[in-house]
Amino acid sequence: MLRYLHKYANPVRFLSIARPMRKAMGLLSLFIILVGLVFALFFSPPDYQQKETVRIMYIHVPAAWMSLMIYAFISFSSIVFLVWKFPLFLILAKESVTVGVIFTFSALFTGSLWGKPTWGTYWVWDARLTSFLILFFIYLGLKLIKESFSHSSKGDYAFAYLALIGGFNLPIIKFSVDWWNTLHQPASIIRTGGVSISNEMLIPLFLMATGFLFLFIYILLVSVEINLKKRKMGYSKDKIIN
Amino acid sequence: MKLKYKRFNFLIIFILAIASTIFFVLKALEEKIVFFYSPTEILNKDVKLNDTIRVGGLVVDNSIVYDNGGLEVFFAITDEKNSLNISYKGILPDLFREGQGIVAEGNIDTAKNIFLAQKVLAKHDENYMPPEIEKMIRN
Numbered sequence: 001m002l003r004y005l006h007k008y009a010n011p012v013r014f015l016s017i018a019r020p021m022r023k024a025m026g027l028l029s030l031f032i033i034l035v036g037l038v039f040a041l042f043f044s045p046p047d048y049q050q051k052e053t054v055r056i057m058y059i060h061v062p063a064a065w066m067s068l069m070i071y072a073f074i075s076f077s078s079i080v081f082l083v084w085k086f087p088l089f090l091i092l093a094k095e096s097v098t099v100g101v102i103f104t105f106s107a108l109f110t111g112s113l114w115g116k117p118t119w120g121t122y123w124v125w126d127a128r129l130t131s132f133l134i135l136f137f138i139y140l141g142l143k144l145i146k147e148s149f150s151h152s153s154k155g156d157y158a159f160a161y162l163a164l165i166g167g168f169n170l171p172i173i174k175f176s177v178d179w180w181n182t183l184h185q186p187a188s189i190i191r192t193g194g195v196s197i198s199n200e201m202l203i204p205l206f207l208m209a210t211g212f213l214f215l216f217i218y219i220l221l222v223s224v225e226i227n228l229k230k231r232k233m234g235y236s237k238d239k240i241i242n
Numbered sequence: 243m244k245l246k247y248k249r250f251n252f253l254i255i256f257i258l259a260i261a262s263t264i265f266f267v268l269k270a271l272e273e274k275i276v277f278f279y280s281p282t283e284i285l286n287k288d289v290k291l292n293d294t295i296r297v298g299g300l301v302v303d304n305s306i307v308y309d310n311g312g313l314e315v316f317f318a319i320t321d322e323k324n325s326l327n328i329s330y331k332g333i334l335p336d337l338f339r340e341g342q343g344i345v346a347e348g349n350i351d352t353a354k355n356i357f358l359a360q361k362v363l364a365k366h367d368e369n370y371m372p373p374e375i376e377k378m379i380r381n
Contacts, residue, residue, distance in 0.1 A: 119364055
């Protein structure tokens with residue numbers, strides 16, 4: 001693992017894999033999201049309770065998963081940066097933030113639209129919704145730190161430590177529906193007792209999730225490549241440790 | 243000691259400190275974080291007349307009665323141990339029905355032993371399936 005990290009912490013080597021991967025990821029994500037949308041909107045059945053409203057799930061749930069996954073990635077990269085000081089990992093973490101903000105906002109927005117017809121309200125302050133809103137604010141904080149420090153390595157450490165501290169919110173979000181009673185329903189997929197979603201609905205859900213994941217990887221690879229090239233040309237905006 | 247291990251140990255202590263802080267804060271706030279109380283908790287609790295609280299439970303079968311030309315609704319919720327009568331004036335969410343989990347916000351009238359709801363929200367469970375499969379399971 002360590003040796004693997006060492007090998008690819010080298011930007012030149014990183015770019016040599018990133019470039020061919022980028023194109024494949026971009027095309028795959030476009031294709032999978034299109035197929036997923038067709039399944040989600042036309043071929044999947046309505047729900048026994050919620051009828052057609054359930055189709056919001058195919059955007060809401062993958063977006064929420066991505067927000068958590070991207071944050072976990074940012075946290076992990078920040079820890080690697082803090083311990084081993086590989087600059088590439090800080091670049092990876094920083095370039096993931098904007099996509100994370102967008103996915104988190106989408107999850108909150110679609111969740112709110114889904115809440116009105118099913119629960120009868122756009123928003124409540126229950127544990128799941130509140131902890132997810134906190135995730136959004138932490139993302140905004142990371143974005144702010146990333147954009148405000150241009151000539152100091154202090155910004156890098158502020159970023160990495162905030163990313164690390166915010167990581168504690170992830171298990172709270174995941175288990176909020178089990179630890180406290182909430183308006184939000186408990187987990188349907190990763191839970192004791194197995195999956196409680198019928199297969200016809202799982203297919204579009206996983207298709208959309210895979211499509212979103214590839215889209216994230218594509219955007220990340222493109223932004224990291226731009227970042228590295230700018231750095232090489234010497235007009236990089238953010239400086240990463242001396 | 244190598245600098246790398248020094249930084250690593252520092253991070254471990256840092257993480258443990260933050261984790262325990264968060265744990266104790268959440269533990270202390272447990273009462274406030276829960277979104278609603280069950281009817282049993284309401285019975286065992288010292289709830290004052292004017293406190294706005296939320297109760298949650300399943301709507302009892304055959305307990306829904308409409309009054310005042312359908313404007314006012316009375317029903318009971320249960321947590322399988324105790325039940326609580328609720329009165330509500332207003333628009334109910336689409337998912338409101340017998341056996342459904344709901345959350346009502348309002349205050350309890352201790353004299354009448356009835357909960358006066360200002361807002362009724364419907365919960366839905368973690369099961370997602372097409373209507374045909376649900377019918378098959380029920381039969």
